[in-house]
Amino acid sequence: MxxxxxxxxxxxxxxxxxxxxxxxxxxxxxxxxxxxxxxxxxxxxxxxxxxxxxxxxxxxxxxxxxxxxxxxxxxxxxxxxxxxxxxxxxxxxxxxxxxxxxxxxxxxxxxxxxxxxxxxxxxxxxxxxxxxxxxxxxxxxxxxxxxxxxxxxxxxxxxxxxxxxxxxxxxxxxxxxxxxxxxxxxxxxxxxxxxxxxxxxxxxxxxxxxxxxxxxxxxxxxxxxxxxIGEAADPESTGRIRSLLKAQPEIDSVEALFTMKTGLDSVLVAARVDLMPGMDSEQVEDVAVRIKASIARTVPEAQQIFLDVTDRSARETAADSPAATGERGGA
The missing domain is CATH 1.20.1510.10 (Cation efflux protein transmembrane domain)
Incomplete structure (x- = not known):
């Protein structure tokens, strides 16, 4: 994204x-x-x-x-x-x-x-x-x-x-x-x-x-x-972003949320989220754009926003594949 x-x-x-x-x-x-x-x-x-x-x-x-x-x-x-x-x-x-x-x-x-x-x-x-x-x-x-x-x-x-x-x-x-x-x-x-x-x-x-x-x-x-050295955004802003992500019906879980001040009034936001299963690529793109816009409105200083979106069912299927199983077994 x-x-x-x-x-x-x-x-x-x-x-x-x-x-x-x-x-x-x-x-x-x-x-x-x-x-x-x-x-x-x-x-x-x-x-x-x-x-x-x-x-x-x-x-x-x-x-x-x-x-x-x-x-x-x-x-x-x-x-x-x-x-x-x-x-x-x-x-x-x-x-x-x-x-x-x-x-x-x-x-x-x-x-x-x-x-x-x-x-x-x-x-x-x-x-x-x-x-x-x-x-x-x-x-x-x-x-x-x-x-x-x-x-x-x-x-x-x-x-x-x-x-x-x-x-x-x-x-x-x-x-x-x-x-x-x-x-x-x-x-x-x-x-x-x-x-x-x-x-x-x-x-x-x-x-x-x-x-x-x-x-x-x-x-x-x-x-x-x-x-x-990279200070996080203030806890209030971070909490608002996390609450916004959790409130989205398309998001199953928020796996990680990182923030960093890049200036006096600018913040970088990076989040890794699992989406609900069954969404196609076009829906995922639309959801990502909407969520980014919501974050920008909620926290105006969030000037760079990155979302790593994953379909939980697809990730679990990939994890259970023979190749993935073989890798775990050989570890």
Whole structure:
């Protein structure tokens, strides 16, 4: 049977609209992170603050990751071709994995380095340096908060949990949420350093930021890995497909059902079913076409549907044939 490729103009327009909104969200985050990264780096050098320099590395990592996410949005919507017959939807997951690696290497590792160096060698800061650092962090907190609110607003518009399935949007939310918490840690560490004169507070803040970034990078990386290696469709969609198949009067049994996400909003469906006995080839063809159309209507993201249909009586007859019996006997 040939696959059934579905997709209406309304679905395509809706997906393009979602991508445009996500692109704006990513661009807002990129602009905020670029400005903040420069401010944090300058403030960190002036203040000699390890926590502030760790936050600068965090913002640089986030800026690079936003570039990755913009590439994901552009490349994942390319149409299928001969070399990639199922399309380029998984590019979204690939670039999200690179973003997770960027958070780990550029953000987490540098933050650990700054924290350890501060504990080993100390850090001398003037009062003016503390003030500059705290002002920069306060501005960063506001900017990151605005970017986070923009991302969360889009998540709500796209259905909450459903919106978080978009790896680009999920990464922006994770980055901005982590940035707000990281800036808070840096401010607390710097303030305690200023009050007590003990650099251990600021070094601990830098190490805490590193732990936070490594954890977020790990979570994002695991999610991207699962999607890259072939994650099944969500249980609700799979259950609807299975129920639809079992409800067909021409189907005797559903022997196997496999689903795999091929992109953000595209799923491959493959099912092996036994038909009721006594159907000729033309009836089988008609039934298969109707069932595929029903699946496509029930689960719009099912863009490739494959049915392996078998007449149970024909299969049992073939299994009981002398040739088949002889093969089993000789095994």
């Amino acid at each position: 040939r696959p059934l490729v579905t997709g209406t103009a309304s679905n395509e327009n809706e997906n393009e609209s979602k991508d445009r909104r996500t692109r704006v969200t990513v661009l807002v985050a990129l602009a905020a992170n670029l400005v903040i990264a420069v401010a944090k780096a300058v403030g960190g050098l002036i203040a000699g603050s390890p926590a502030l320099l760790s936050e600068a590395a965090h913002s640089v990592a986030d800026s690079l990751n936003e570039v990755f996410l913009l590439a994901a949005l552009r490349r994942s919507r390319r149409p299928a071709d001969e070399r990639h017959p199922f399309g380029y939807g998984k590019e979204r997951f690939f670039w999200s994995l690179l973003a997770a690696v960027g958070i780990f290497v550029m953000g987490g590792c540098f933050s650990f380095f700054q924290g350890v160096e501060a504990l080993r060698n100390g850090a001398e800061e003037k009062f003016s340096g503390y003030i500059v650092g705290l002002v920069v962090l306060a501005v960063a907190f506001v900017a990151e908060g605005v970017s986070l609110l923009r991302a969360l607003s889009q998540v709500r518009k796209q259905g909450g949990a459903a919106g978080m399935r978009d790896p680009a949007l999920r990464t922006v939310v994770a980055e901005d949420g982590t940035a707000v918490l990281g800036v808070t840690l840096a401010m607390v560490g710097m303030a305690l350093h200023m009050i007590t004169g003990q650099v251990v507070w600021e070094a601990s803040a830098s190490l805490a930021i590193g732990v936070l970034l490594v954890f977020i990078a790990y979570r994002l990386g695991i999610e991207a890995r699962d999607q890259l």
